[in-house]
Amino acid sequence: LRYEGGAHTLPLLTGTEGDEAFETKTLLSATGKVTLDPGFANTAACQSKITYIDGEAGILRYRGYPIEELAAHSSFLEVSYLVIHGELPDSGQLKEFSEQLRANAALPAEMRAMLDAFPRDAHPMTLLASAVNTMAAFYADTVDPKDSEQVDRATILLLAKLPTIAAHIYRNSVGQPPLEPDDSLGYVEDFLRMTFGGLSGESELDALFVRAMDLLLILHADHEQNCSTATVRVVGSSQASLYGSVSAGVNALFGPLHGGANQAVLEMLEEIRDLGGDVDSYLAKVKDKESKTRLMGFGHRVYKNYDPRSKEIKGLAAQILDRQAEPDELFELALRLEAKALADPYFTDRKLYPNVDFYSGVIYRAMGFPTSMFTVLFALGRLPGWIAHWREQRLDPAARIARPRQLYTGHAKRSYSGS
């Protein structure tokens, strides 16, 4: 590496992540230390009180509460309030919160028309990011990051409308007319009725479906400074609006290496199934670097142990799928794939364990969602986390506009005249 500034690079840390060796270098330059840390693998860009992860022990806590306890005892509505406001709501706060969301869940006709104008085969995540960004056009009075009342109103509007936007997108994709939110139902029930209601003729929502969706949303509610949340913080650090910042987060989540991984896991399981279900030969291909075959849904930047969310989702999948007349072939395949991988030192030595995406797609598929909606469901869950981080940064006196440095490795100075 060369840096025009009379600086020197010092190898500070070397190591491996998966199979890629990485080297963090610190550059001693005129403007102080600049550390090269690709993908911010070892760089904390902020301090936060929202979520704690211990990747070695496989621990995840929202505002200090273990994810296992929240999964067992709370609702997504309560967890959304907790993640955003820092405390579990009392009954009065929960009632008011629920009423605010219910009262703001409908979409402006122009936003519906905008969603209807997209090509029918456009990916739902593209429409979701567009709709979130366009909220500023409809609710311009709620975008000033310095105005707490506007921030609280934008928080409610975004939480209230994202499920309706997602349901509208889904029903368009399956050729069903949109349904309005129903005042009588709860947050998650309403979303499921708007997506499924009238589709399969089921008027009574299946209680296990409702609980499964509630739990899936809880498990996705936040995950510290992951790619999409860091994107929300970076965009928000310029004092961009909550809508514009979250829209950027939706786009980051769409990437196959991030939220798109749950869709990629299901496609991987379908590929193995179509090749006769031979798990051993698939894992052999994964171990053959030349094949560039990935074991999707395994491994994690932070967890070097079993992702605690994956345990919860695996148990939920068993409950949902046990009711089916026939065993779910992809779930059976996923169980076999996990068992084989966790018995193979190649994977355990590299600390490659199932993450949140490994089983979630199997459940979403069993609930009737197309793979194109899997990452939308991830975004619905992650919304409280994105909002909480954007709000936290706004009030952080130490927060500055994000401006990562670079190490220049291009041409030395040269003359246009060629002399």
Ligand code: MLT
């Ligand atoms: C997430 O929940 O965002 C994913 O596990 C990715 C991450 O945390 O880096």
